[in-house]
Structure formats: structure tokens, C-alpha cells
Amino acid sequence: MNTPIQNPVLRGFEPDPVILRVGADFYIATSTFEWYPGVRIHHSRDLVNWRPLGGILDSPRLLDLTGVPDSGGIWAPGLSYADGLFHLVFTVVDTYTEGWKDLPNYVTTAGSIEGPWSDPVPLHGRGFDVSLFHDEDGRSWLLNMRFDWRPGRESFAGIEIQEYDRTSRKLLDEPRTISAGTAAGVAEGPHLYRRDGWYYLVHAEGGTGYEHGAAVARSRNLFGPYEPDPTGPLLTSRHDPSLELQKAGHCSLVETPAGEWYTAHIVARPYTERGRCVLGRETALQPVAWSEDGWPRIAGAVPATSVPAPSLPPAPVPQEPVIDDFASLGPQWSTLRRPAGPDWAAPAPGRLRIHGGQSPVGRRTPSMVARRVTAPSCSFETELVFEPRSPDHLAGLTAYYNTRNWHYLFLTADDDSSPVLRTMSCEAGTLTAHEPEVLLDPGRPVVLHAELAGPHLNLSYDVGDGRHLLVGGLDATVLSDEHADEFHDGQLRVLGFTGAMLGLWVQDLDRAGVHADFTYATYREDTK
The missing domain is CATH 2.115.10.20 (Glycosyl hydrolase domain; family 43)
Structure with missing residues (x-):
């Protein structure tokens, strides 16, 4: 059988x-x-x-x-x-x-x-x-x-x-x-x-x-x-x-x-x-x-x-590797509103270089490479190399639904150009900045980690001394069709037809030409 x-x-x-x-x-x-x-x-x-x-x-x-x-x-x-x-x-x-x-x-x-x-x-x-x-x-x-x-x-x-x-x-x-x-x-x-x-x-x-x-x-x-x-x-x-x-x-x-x-x-x-x-x-x-x-x-x-399966010979398919070193962008990856190309998303063995795009609400040239969430409990990790020069430069890891609903763990710069790791959420278009924030050494790689545990999202980082929880217990259910639907005065404003994505996101708000390098990405489902 x-x-x-x-x-x-x-x-x-x-x-x-x-x-x-x-x-x-x-x-x-x-x-x-x-x-x-x-x-x-x-x-x-x-x-x-x-x-x-x-x-x-x-x-x-x-x-x-x-x-x-x-x-x-x-x-x-x-x-x-x-x-x-x-x-x-x-x-x-x-x-x-x-x-x-x-x-x-x-x-x-x-x-x-x-x-x-x-x-x-x-x-x-x-x-x-x-x-x-x-x-x-x-x-x-x-x-x-x-x-x-x-x-x-x-x-x-x-x-x-x-x-x-x-x-x-x-x-x-x-x-x-x-x-x-x-x-x-x-x-x-x-x-x-x-x-x-x-x-x-x-x-x-x-x-x-x-x-x-x-x-x-x-x-x-x-x-x-x-x-x-x-x-x-x-x-x-x-x-x-x-x-x-x-x-x-x-x-x-x-x-x-x-x-x-x-x-x-x-x-x-x-x-x-x-x-x-x-x-x-x-x-x-x-x-x-x-x-x-x-x-x-x-x-x-x-x-x-x-x-029951049909009476056909079994035809197994290769399993997707847990670790992606970006030799190419495989079929598990999608990009937001524009196709990947060397002008903004360039894969090479050991590095995905993403040139910064529009703000999180931009609908013309956003810079996001993302994959689908396929299990209630899963994790997503990447190593980021990024040298922001101002608060207008952001790069990191996102748990994303649409322009109005997301969570973001990102590296940016303070007014004095010091690199700082921050988290931010958007729910129905309302932004919330979370505490704490972490000052980092300039040019130092940082590992970013997201863990989805059913309705909860935990965001962590590692600069070589072990993983540290930055923000825990975020509401993952804002990344859903039901939350995304919006009506105002009886009129439809926003539809929710997609699903949660885990992605790599880069913004260059002052168009200074900044880019970020992601050296790998891992995605694991929790099968327990």
C-alpha cells in the first residue's frame, strides 16, 4: 500500500x-x-x-x-x-x-x-x-x-x-x-x-x-x-x-x-x-x-x-536543505512586488547581497527576499553583515504579512552613526518600537534569529557570545488573513489573502546606495 x-x-x-x-x-x-x-x-x-x-x-x-x-x-x-x-x-x-x-x-x-x-x-x-x-x-x-x-x-x-x-x-x-x-x-x-x-x-x-x-x-x-x-x-x-x-x-x-x-x-x-x-x-x-x-x-x-494515495508508483522528491548559502535563489524564496535581479538582490555562494529599497509601506521598489511559514512552530536564522551610516539605513530579519502587519529585528544607526540593533512591530498600520536596544561594534557580523511558537514570536541575536533574547512573546497572529482584513465606515480598505512570511529586508530611505550581506539562512520546522 x-x-x-x-x-x-x-x-x-x-x-x-x-x-x-x-x-x-x-x-x-x-x-x-x-x-x-x-x-x-x-x-x-x-x-x-x-x-x-x-x-x-x-x-x-x-x-x-x-x-x-x-x-x-x-x-x-x-x-x-x-x-x-x-x-x-x-x-x-x-x-x-x-x-x-x-x-x-x-x-x-x-x-x-x-x-x-x-x-x-x-x-x-x-x-x-x-x-x-x-x-x-x-x-x-x-x-x-x-x-x-x-x-x-x-x-x-x-x-x-x-x-x-x-x-x-x-x-x-x-x-x-x-x-x-x-x-x-x-x-x-x-x-x-x-x-x-x-x-x-x-x-x-x-x-x-x-x-x-x-x-x-x-x-x-x-x-x-x-x-x-x-x-x-x-x-x-x-x-x-x-x-x-x-x-x-x-x-x-x-x-x-x-x-x-x-x-x-x-x-x-x-x-x-x-x-x-x-x-x-x-x-x-x-x-x-x-x-x-x-x-x-x-x-x-x-x-x-x-x-488514500492513488495506485501510482511512489515518487519521492529531494528534501530542501535546512541551510541555504545563497549559491542561487531557490524556489522556496519569493520577492516582494519586483523580481530579484542583480540591480538589488544578487545571490552568490556564501552571500546574498540586498541593496536597500523603499520604506516598509513602499509598493514600488521594496527590497525583501522571503519564504513561507509552513508550520506553527519553526525557526529562521541568518547572519547579517551591514554598515549603516544613519537612521535611514535598516537591514535585518522580518516576520511579515503585508505593509501594515509585520515584526522586524533590524540593524540601523543612531544619530552619531553608531550601529544599534532594534526591534519594531506594525499592527494595522500602527508602529511600536520595542525595548531594549543593543549597541554593536561597527562592521561586526550579527546572527539574527526568529522563533515562531504558535501564536508567539521570539526575536534573538548573537554576536559570537551565544544567543540573547531581545524581544519575546510578540503576537504572531497579527500575521494572518483575519487580522489583515480592514474595513472603515463599511467600506473595504485592505484584504488579507496571503500568509505569514519570514524574510530578509533592507531599507535605504535616503537613497545613499547602501546594501546588506546575508551569508546564510536556515529554516527549521519544529516537529515535536
């Missing part, structure tokens, strides 16, 4: 999965929002072991995230395969507040999942969560949710479909609405499948929080009408707060070569019942069985933490 699938299979900030099989290879693509490279890809041959391949949209030619809001950028991509090409459709959310959304959608293709990818072609801006369905007759169709900005209207205005010509890479005719969703509302994330003469429309419902779920409807006709499954949701955790995996929904389906079906979907792991989810929304897998009357079903319509 194969080793069971342990959920979540992609841990930490890995939401909105779309799963695809091409031959013996399985791929999962996930949302990346304001982080580069855009659209993360993982690969597997057994659905148990997954290897990160990095992101598809890895250059300004493919993706411009300059100035996008927190939790803007890439939402819910669609990945498919036809004509010997991978097809990626994606939304770049430029704005989403005060009742408006700017939602340009694009398509790019490649002969290999690792590229090169073609220049993105604009599609439309009517909605988000785009996907492509390639029908048996050779025609292709673009699906998305329709967004309605008009006051007094339902903003989630149903699921629409429009023909897409793969040769010209253009949309044809006019879009048609094929489903208004269910009573749970907020129909989004559509995927279409064909089986035994039926078209099956799978979509998310109920929003992205604890009411989240997935529904399925079917029709003999591509354009409907679509009949919802009479038994209710395909998957949800909304009725059982005791489940370990919450916020289950946003499903996409895949069939193995042996005819076994699975769904990839969102889950979240709160630290308390219906509490905050520091790890963000993660990706899990569930087996799908087809009923005698032709409906896809998940056992109990709830997510399980351990499920």
Missing part, C-alpha cells in the same frame, strides 16, 4: 490551487498576489510527494506588480494543456477598494512548464478567477466570475463563459452567464469538466473565510441550465468548527491514468477554533468518487487530514 497523502500537501501560503495532469506528471498552480515570481508551480508523479518548481511569471515582461495593493496582484490562475502547450490564464488585480476592481486578465503559453512563456496577451477585465476549458470538439472556452461594480447590485454576478480561439489567442462572440451559483452566494473560481456526456461546473462559494465551500452543478448543454448537486456542497468545513482543516473549498479536479479522481482545494489551520490562521490558506487533496447517478462526491463532503 502506498504512503497516504498527508494534508495539507502544500503548506503555508499556497491558495487557490488548480491541478493538472499531463501524461504521468501532475502540476498544481497557486496564487501569489503581490509576490514574485507569479503563479507558483509544484510537480508530482504520485500526488503524495510534491517538488516546488518556482513561479511562472518571473520577469517584468510577464508580470508587472508595481504598486499593487496588499493581497492584490495574482488571483486564482488557471492552468490547462492543449495543442502540446501549457496555457496559463491569470488576473492581475490592480485595485479592489471602495466598491471598484480593476481586473485585467491575460493568457500566456509554453511548450514546457519551465518555459519559456510567451508574451501575455490581454483578454478582458470583467471579472477574475479565470480558467480555460478545452472541449472534446477542439473548441476552448474561458470561464470567470463576473464582477458588477454598480451600487445595490450583487458584486459577484455569476459565472460566465466565452469562446477562446487558441490560434489567434482572442476571445470570440459575447460572454454568457451560465450559473448564478447557489444560496451560499459569492460564486467564483469556476472550472469546467466533461464526463459521460455531462458538463460539470465546479466553483467556489461562500467567500474565502469560514463559510467557504465548493459546489458542483451539471448540464447536458455547455451553456446550461446547470443543475446543482441535490445533496449540497461538494466540500466545506462551515458546519463543523472542530475539523482540523477549515475554510475548505475552491476545488479543481484531476483524473489519474488509472481512472482515479482527486480534487485539489483550499484549507486553513487556525490555532484556535475559528481563530486566526497565521499559515494562510493552504492546498490539500481529497479523493473523489462518482455516484451511481453521475455526481462527483467527497466522503462526508469534508476535508480529511490523511487520505
Whole structure:
């Protein structure tokens, strides 16, 4: 018997999965929002072991995230395969507040999942969560949710479909609405499948929080009408707060070569019942069985933490090294709002040199290299070599959610240019400086250490005489979707769609050309 699938299979900030099989290879693509490279890809041959391949949209030619809001950028991509090409459709959310959304959608293709990818072609801006369905007759169709900005209207205005010509890479005719969703509302994330003469429309419902779920409807006709499954949701955790995996929904389906079906979907792991989810929304897998009357079903319509693996040969993948000496920036690393490059982030064996960027609220040229938090208890460490000349020069280690929520252990300079180690937190945009601070010898390397212990964060340092706790017991739950959501006077101001990151951060506020060197980084999960 194969080793069971342990959920979540992609841990930490890995939401909105779309799963695809091409031959013996399985791929999962996930949302990346304001982080580069855009659209993360993982690969597997057994659905148990997954290897990160990095992101598809890895250059300004493919993706411009300059100035996008927190939790803007890439939402819910669609990945498919036809004509010997991978097809990626994606939304770049430029704005989403005060009742408006700017939602340009694009398509790019490649002969290999690792590229090169073609220049993105604009599609439309009517909605988000785009996907492509390639029908048996050779025609292709673009699906998305329709967004309605008009006051007094339902903003989630149903699921629409429009023909897409793969040769010209253009949309044809006019879009048609094929489903208004269910009573749970907020129909989004559509995927279409064909089986035994039926078209099956799978979509998310109920929003992205604890009411989240997935529904399925079917029709003999591509354009409907679509009949919802009479038994209710395909998957949800909304009725059982005791489940370990919450916020289950946003499903996409895949069939193995042996005819076994699975769904990839969102889950979240709160630290308390219906509490905050520091790890963000993660990706899990569930087996799908087809009923005698032709409906896809998940056992109990709830997510399980351990499920049977398919009848495929085991395909282990290499484990990520604990210590990274920065010979290159591996697929575990992401950068904030701009791609890594020699102009600001230059890896070399034994050193990652980061040139200082904008302030913590800057959305054009921030200088952060970060990785996802994948376990409630973990640690992150780096050695920093930095020579700040003024209080406008900062470099260090951060536990980060977005521009308004983070903790920062950093080296800077006093007014007399003496180097000093400090800590600072930002919660919903409010800054707090913590005591104590530590004067350091100029030019001396310092090891910075962050330890996450569930809801608590401890920040320590070492200058060669052992580790010293600088600040302990910081609130790690501010690094969560639930804390990040902000509404003012009934209007949405900030969304929380990502997850906690641990990163290396450098600011050069007076643009003096300063840089910091990080000689290594370690990430360890506490498995106790």
C-alpha cells in the first residue's frame, strides 16, 4: 500500500490551487498576489510527494506588480494543456477598494512548464478567477466570475463563459452567464469538466473565510441550465468548527491514468477554533468518487487530514536543505512586488547581497527576499553583515504579512552613526518600537534569529557570545488573513489573502546606495 497523502500537501501560503495532469506528471498552480515570481508551480508523479518548481511569471515582461495593493496582484490562475502547450490564464488585480476592481486578465503559453512563456496577451477585465476549458470538439472556452461594480447590485454576478480561439489567442462572440451559483452566494473560481456526456461546473462559494465551500452543478448543454448537486456542497468545513482543516473549498479536479479522481482545494489551520490562521490558506487533496447517478462526491463532503494515495508508483522528491548559502535563489524564496535581479538582490555562494529599497509601506521598489511559514512552530536564522551610516539605513530579519502587519529585528544607526540593533512591530498600520536596544561594534557580523511558537514570536541575536533574547512573546497572529482584513465606515480598505512570511529586508530611505550581506539562512520546522 502506498504512503497516504498527508494534508495539507502544500503548506503555508499556497491558495487557490488548480491541478493538472499531463501524461504521468501532475502540476498544481497557486496564487501569489503581490509576490514574485507569479503563479507558483509544484510537480508530482504520485500526488503524495510534491517538488516546488518556482513561479511562472518571473520577469517584468510577464508580470508587472508595481504598486499593487496588499493581497492584490495574482488571483486564482488557471492552468490547462492543449495543442502540446501549457496555457496559463491569470488576473492581475490592480485595485479592489471602495466598491471598484480593476481586473485585467491575460493568457500566456509554453511548450514546457519551465518555459519559456510567451508574451501575455490581454483578454478582458470583467471579472477574475479565470480558467480555460478545452472541449472534446477542439473548441476552448474561458470561464470567470463576473464582477458588477454598480451600487445595490450583487458584486459577484455569476459565472460566465466565452469562446477562446487558441490560434489567434482572442476571445470570440459575447460572454454568457451560465450559473448564478447557489444560496451560499459569492460564486467564483469556476472550472469546467466533461464526463459521460455531462458538463460539470465546479466553483467556489461562500467567500474565502469560514463559510467557504465548493459546489458542483451539471448540464447536458455547455451553456446550461446547470443543475446543482441535490445533496449540497461538494466540500466545506462551515458546519463543523472542530475539523482540523477549515475554510475548505475552491476545488479543481484531476483524473489519474488509472481512472482515479482527486480534487485539489483550499484549507486553513487556525490555532484556535475559528481563530486566526497565521499559515494562510493552504492546498490539500481529497479523493473523489462518482455516484451511481453521475455526481462527483467527497466522503462526508469534508476535508480529511490523511487520505488514500492513488495506485501510482511512489515518487519521492529531494528534501530542501535546512541551510541555504545563497549559491542561487531557490524556489522556496519569493520577492516582494519586483523580481530579484542583480540591480538589488544578487545571490552568490556564501552571500546574498540586498541593496536597500523603499520604506516598509513602499509598493514600488521594496527590497525583501522571503519564504513561507509552513508550520506553527519553526525557526529562521541568518547572519547579517551591514554598515549603516544613519537612521535611514535598516537591514535585518522580518516576520511579515503585508505593509501594515509585520515584526522586524533590524540593524540601523543612531544619530552619531553608531550601529544599534532594534526591534519594531506594525499592527494595522500602527508602529511600536520595542525595548531594549543593543549597541554593536561597527562592521561586526550579527546572527539574527526568529522563533515562531504558535501564536508567539521570539526575536534573538548573537554576536559570537551565544544567543540573547531581545524581544519575546510578540503576537504572531497579527500575521494572518483575519487580522489583515480592514474595513472603515463599511467600506473595504485592505484584504488579507496571503500568509505569514519570514524574510530578509533592507531599507535605504535616503537613497545613499547602501546594501546588506546575508551569508546564510536556515529554516527549521519544529516537529515535536
